[in-house]
Amino acid sequence: MNATYGVVAITLVALATVGIGAFGLRVSRTTSDFYVASRSVSPIWNSSAIGGEYLSAASFLGVAGLVLASGADMLWYPIGWTAGYLLLLVFVAAPLRRSGAYTIPDFAQLRLGSIAVRRLASALVVAVGWLYLMPQFQGAGLTVRTVTGSPAWVGTALVAMIVMVNVVSGGMRSITFVQAFQYWLKLTAxxxxxxxxxHAWTLDGSPSPVAPTDWFSPFGGTDPTSLYLTYSVLAATFLGTMGLPHVVVRFYTNPDGQAARRTTLIVLGLLGAFYLLPTIYGVLGRIYAPDLxxxxRTDAVVLELPARMLGGTTGEVLSAVLxxxxxxxxxxxxxxxxxxxAGVLGQALTGIDRVGSRLGGVAAFRIAAVLCLIVPVTLALSAERIPVASSVTFAFALAASTFCPLLVLGVWWRGLTDIGAIAGLMGGGVCAGxxxxLxxxxxxxxxxxxLMSQxxxxSVPVGFSLMIGVSLLTRHRAPANVARTMVRLHTPERIDVDRRS
Incomplete structure (x- = not known):
């Protein structure tokens, strides 16, 4: 591939990202703008932004690479990532918005009245974020190296710098505009x-890719471990979605619970449309790029197919688009x-441990944004690269084992106690972490x-069992205001309006 086209493509995306972020900076004036965009993001904008941030390197490159390497059974990954939003819609989307929280630790303290639970949840948010960030930076290095031939660290450093500028400058308001634009850019690309x-494949007369028998067996085999891997991936992706901090925080930006539900429905459609496409690239890769x-280098199949199938200027331009x-x-x-x-670390830097106290200032947020990039960038540069879709699943498993029990039980079971939540978060977190x-x-x-790879x-049953079991043993620790909190979580906003009128 002609490196010039790739450099131009990367430069244009970088400039567009910084430019849209600068526009967001013009309308980001308050602390609430930085944390939750003043809770004023419409469902259309919010669903596009969720699609933008959720469809990561694992979706754009990893799904095609998995299909190329292991076949149709790998489609359980995108199915799980998409269906997870259905569980999010049914169980937590609207109650989370009604909670009035800004972060998962905010919700944990609001529900349980415990500073210890808040601090443990904060540590887990950071852990999940770092696990998810590392493959993004590694994927960036792979892409830039594939396109330009430069060292992998160039792509990692470039993405980290642009992200830092946008987040530090405009916060959530700015990032919302950027991510909404980037969803439609990724879909078009x-x-x-x-x-x-x-079209080239049909004209070429090449046969359909030969599907090995193991393509249609659970994770490439019929033994019990293969079946276990399939169901474990489904558990991680189905249940982990509702516990991903960058997904959950999006629902705090909706105006109300009804808008949160509408946002989730739109997201299901956007993700379903997107995931049809990487599958096609993976199948075509079986014909034209089996050597990968x-x-x-299966993650590179999306980037390399145009040059292999079309060649010439057309192939190079399409590779640049990808x-x-x-x-x-x-x-x-x-x-x-x-x-x-950064939202969680910013509050930690200002020592805020009470729900309802003023948020950490913009300055603390900006410092936290810089600090939270250091560790994943270092890991991305020093750790051995593993397939991006597989590495992202570790983050899903950790979120599913910790925040999923906390959110589901916190929203639907008044018997949850602070000691029970701590036990479940620690037990599920240690197992999945x-x-x-290893x-x-x-x-x-x-x-x-x-068992270790998935x-x-x-680990999810461990998290749920510990939260339920320990809470039953510590019933006296249930918050005194639990009834009022549950009413707040489950009462539609329109009823509150009717009462005030």
Whole structure:
């Protein structure tokens, strides 16, 4: 691929991102603007922004790479990532918005009245954010290296710098505009080239890709560990979505609970439309780029197909379009994650431990945004790269094992206590947190390898069981105002308006 086209594509996306962020800076004046865009984002804007930040490197590059390497069974990943929003819609979207919280730790303290729960939730937000940020930066390095031949650290540093400028400058208000734009850019970047690629395939007369038998077995096999891996991925992606900090914080920006539900419905449609496209790239890769499997570069199949199938200027231009979309994926997701982590760290820096006290100032937020980028950038530069879709699943498993029980039980069960929440957060967090470390460091095989590489199927029940069991043993610790809090979470805003009138 001609590096010039790729450089131009990356430059245009970077300039557009900074330019739109600068526009957001003009309307970001208050602390509420920086944290939750003053809770005034419409469902259309918010759903586009959620699509922008949620469709990360794992979606844009990783899904096609997984389909190329392992076949149709890998579609459980995008199915889980999309269906997770259905659970979010049913169980937590509207109550979260009605809580009036700004972050997950805010909600935890509002519901349980415990500073200890708040601080533990804050630490887990940071952990989930860092786990999710690292593959974004690694994917950026892969993309820039594939397109320009430069060292991988160039792409990592470039994305980190742009994210830092946008988040520090305009906060949530600015990022909302940026991410909404980037969703439609990513969709267009995949959609336009696929017409040319499918047309070239039909003219070429190449046969349909031969599907090995193991494509249609759970995770490439019929043994019990393969079946376990399939269900564990489903558990992580279904339940982890509602616990991702950068997803949850988006629902705090809606005007009310009804708007939060409408936003979720639109998001389901946007994600479903998007995930049709990477699958096509993965299937075409079986014909035109099977060598990427042996080379361990399956994540690059989306970027390389135009040059291999079309060649010439057309192939180079379409590769540049895909590069623009991939770069937008890194920027949008990294921005959302940085926002969610910086919001929590900003409050921690100002020592705020009481719901209802004033938020951490803009200055604290900006300092936190810089600090929260240091660790994932360092990890991305030093850690061995693993497939982006697989590494993102670690973050989903951690969120599913900790925040999913906290949110579901906190919203629907008045018996949850602070001690129970702490036990569940710690137990589920330790189980899901140790697993990726062992997987990367020791690479265990057999059942141990399966249990560690996809821990959600056993770590989520640990989180739920500990929260429920310990709460039943500590009933006397239930907050005195739990009845009032539950009414607040489940009473539609229009009823409050009717009462005031």
């Amino acid at each position: 995949l959609l336009v080239p696929v017409f040319f690629l499918v 499997i042996a080379a361990g 590069t623009a979309g991939a770069f937008a994926a890194f920027l949008s997701t990294s921005s959302g994650l940085t926002m969610s982590v 140790v697993a990726p470390i 997987t990367i460091a020791a690479r265990p095989e057999g059942w141990l390898g399966a 821990p959600a199927l056993w």
